[in-house]
Amino acid sequence: MKEIFLLKLGEIVLKGANKRQFESRLRQNVRRRMKAYGNFDVYLMQSTLYVEPMDEECDVDGAWEDCRSIFGIVSLCRCRPCEKNLDAIFETIEEYLGEDLDCAKSFKVESKRSDKAFPMTSIQISQEIGGRLAEAHPGVEVDVHHPDYTVYVEVRDLAAYVHGPAEAGAGGLPTGVGGRAMVLLSGGIDSPVAAHMIAKRGVEIEAVHFFSYPYTSQLAKDKVLELARLVTKYSGKMTVNVVGFTEIQEAIRDNCPEEYFTLIMRRFMMEISARIAKWDGCGALVTGENLGQVASQTMEAMTVTGAVVDIPIFMPLIGMDKEEIVRIARKIGTFETAVLPYEDCCTVFTPKHPKTKPTLAQVINAERNLDREALIERALQNIEKFKLEYHDEPVI
Numbered sequence: 001m002k003e004i005f006l007l008k009l010g011e012i013v014l015k016g017a018n019k020r021q022f023e024s025r026l027r028q029n030v031r032r033r034m035k036a037y038g039n040f041d042v043y044l045m046q047s048t049l050y051v052e053p054m055d056e057e058c059d060v061d062g063a064w065e066d067c068r069s070i071f072g073i074v075s076l077c078r079c080r081p082c083e084k085n086l087d088a089i090f091e092t093i094e095e096y097l098g099e100d101l102d103c104a105k106s107f108k109v110e111s112k113r114s115d116k117a118f119p120m121t122s123i124q125i126s127q128e129i130g131g132r133l134a135e136a137h138p139g140v141e142v143d144v145h146h147p148d149y150t151v152y153v154e155v156r157d158l159a160a161y162v163h164g165p166a167e168a169g170a171g172g173l174p175t176g177v178g179g180r181a182m183v184l185l186s187g188g189i190d191s192p193v194a195a196h197m198i199a200k201r202g203v204e205i206e207a208v209h210f211f212s213y214p215y216t217s218q219l220a221k222d223k224v225l226e227l228a229r230l231v232t233k234y235s236g237k238m239t240v241n242v243v244g245f246t247e248i249q250e251a252i253r254d255n256c257p258e259e260y261f262t263l264i265m266r267r268f269m270m271e272i273s274a275r276i277a278k279w280d281g282c283g284a285l286v287t288g289e290n291l292g293q294v295a296s297q298t299m300e301a302m303t304v305t306g307a308v309v310d311i312p313i314f315m316p317l318i319g320m321d322k323e324e325i326v327r328i329a330r331k332i333g334t335f336e337t338a339v340l341p342y343e344d345c346c347t348v349f350t351p352k353h354p355k356t357k358p359t360l361a362q363v364i365n366a367e368r369n370l371d372r373e374a375l376i377e378r379a380l381q382n383i384e385k386f387k388l389e390y391h392d393e394p395v396i
């Protein structure tokens with residue numbers, strides 16, 4: 001008998017009137033992701049998504065791995081369906097989980113019965129199946145309080161399903177239910193984590209990267225594209241807009257007081273990103289800023305850089321410690337790439353003594369010799385777009 005996956009829906013279950021819309025979006029997302037692994041049927045019943053391989057060619061392990069990174073799923077398990085009677089349930093457990101059970105010191109059976117027409121209560125099912133398993137595995141003790149291993153039996157509408165312990169899912173909300181946002185993606189540790197956190201709230205993400213060739217190398221650009229590809233493991237596909245930033249950085253260097261270089265550069269980044277965001281239907285910007293981490297990440301600096309945009313700027317890492325950010329980067333698989341040593345344009349023309357408590361009036365005065373609009377217009381005419389998916393070849 002084949003294996004199928006049960007995906008349990010997380011917060012969606014709480015969403016009242018939106019529940020149906022959320023569920024159908026999640027089903028669509030799972031369906032689309034499963035296509036890469038063969039012919040899978042994906043259907044929803046009783047707040048659970050069923051993912052069922054339809055033929056022998058399906059890559060079941062690949063599909064399982066992918067399901068673990070789909071937002072909107074709180075837990076998931078591989079299980080085996082069987083007929084809804086005690087003999088079939090017992091035999092299926094023996095065949096499917098018998099070896100795991102033998103490796104444990106103690107076990108219990110936990111049953112759920114959502115098919116209320118089934119003639120036994122869940123407690124009765126657990127007692128009966130637990131008794132038979134204890135007899136079949138005399139070396140493994142029954143321990144209902146702190147078992148080493150738990151066998152689960154779920155009696156549902158179509159069949160009974162048996163499985164071992166469930167795994168934690170990616171959590172969050174299904175991609176697409178929370179609108180779209182534009183992430184400012186650098187090659188560092190922080191911004192891919194910020195992208196992940198906002199995507200986790202059901203937001204489709206797109207990215208913009210500012211690239212200062214020849215001050216930053218082709219490798220630096222590839223690194224950012226690779227980081228974006230890694231983020232798509234969770235977020236689905238992503239378009240990265242690479243914006244040539246050299247002319248703007250040189251204009252700042254040649255025309256503005258040094259202590260304001262970074263602030264002025266960041267105001268350009270924000271304004272250009274917000275314009276691309278509006279073209280592409282994104283309702284917010286996302287950055288990896290973190291209070292106090294560097295001179296441009298003080299409250300005063302953020303006031304000055306945020307003043308050029310009229311959509312919200314989400315900064316999900318704002319109050320986190322670096323260790324917490326690194327922990328997430330490792331977990332989602334972006335850390336190793338993020339620490340590769342290529343320059344970011346933020347590190348080109350860095351002032352020796354950056355202004356940490358600027359006022360808006362000072363910065364506007366420092367920009368007075370720049371033709372901001374013309375510089376922005378030219379940058380917007382030179383955007384390279386890259387469409388990425390996790391199944392693409394790694395960029396580096």
Ligand code: ATP
Binds near residue numbers: 189286288
């Ligand atoms: P990260 O680790 O993400 O590079 P950081 O701590 O180095 O962040 P900064 O370099 O000051 O911080 O940048 C703050 C935020 O500005 C980044 O998290 C990112 O959102 C954005 N940013 C910086 N450089 C770029 C760039 N070249 N292109 C796009 N966004 C950028």
Ligand code: MG
Binds near residue numbers: 187
């Ligand atoms: Mg950076």
